[in-house]
Amino acid sequence: MRQPYYDSILLIERLHRHFLEVLKIELDRLGMQDINNVQSLILYNIGDDELTVGELTARGYYLGSNVSYNVKKMHENGYLTQERSTHDRRSVRVRLSDKGLKLRDRISELFSRQVDALDKSGLSAEELTRANETMRTLERFWTSSLSYGAYASSGPL
Template sequence: MENAVRQPYYDSILLIERLHRHFLEVLKTELDRLGIQDINNVQSLILYNIGDDELTVGELTARGYYLGSNVSYNVKKMVENGYLGQERSPHDRRSVRVRLSDKGLDLRDKISSMFERQIKALDKAGLNDEELIKANETMRKLERFWSSSLDYSGYPVTSAA
């Protein structure tokens, strides 16, 4: 069994990373189509995920809205380019909360429109909700497996169900 799962497991790891890169390219293409040059694809994804929330930089990372080491740089650039507003927390002056500005809300709406176009095209691509639900369940199991592997006491013996 161990050898049988080795290649599919490795293929899954590579595919997840490749899918993420492809999606970022889709976002870049949409930004180019819209003539938007003052924000990059990673920043626009962060912006979209913030939505109507008001968050700290730490919360962006903790919620999984951003995966990377330069989240502060990206937030700074979005503030400089008018996509985010920021204000210091009245309770902890070291903490800065960010929210979408009007310009950020406008871009979020444009990205939402892109998602709506993609959702309408999924059926033509041979993807339905059941397949996506099953794929998401599998990815969540992998996420739980990897998360539980971080305790450094060994790998989980029980099912990731």
């Protein structure tokens, strides 16, 4: 079990890096140099919603300080609009600007092309569903490990 578990950890990380590289190539193809792949993924995940940085962090599982920096850069480059909450002046809500919405639509088109290509590659929706179920089980395992310390080491590293 140790080796398959370790292999899964490495594969998840590698898949994420490959996906970010796919986004980078698409941004390069579109001639967009004022946003990076991580920012474009955050932008895509905001979608039509209006969120605080905290909500975005909770929803997308991004690191808070990185989200704050990336939100600031996307705002500076015109992809996001920001508005202070009327109820809590410390809280800033962000949403996509017209420029952000256009990029979100382009990323959505990329995903559609990828889905079509996956369909033709022989990878079925059922296989992806099973893989997602396995990853969700692993996510629940890691979440419970964090929440309860149930699997914490018995001593110092």
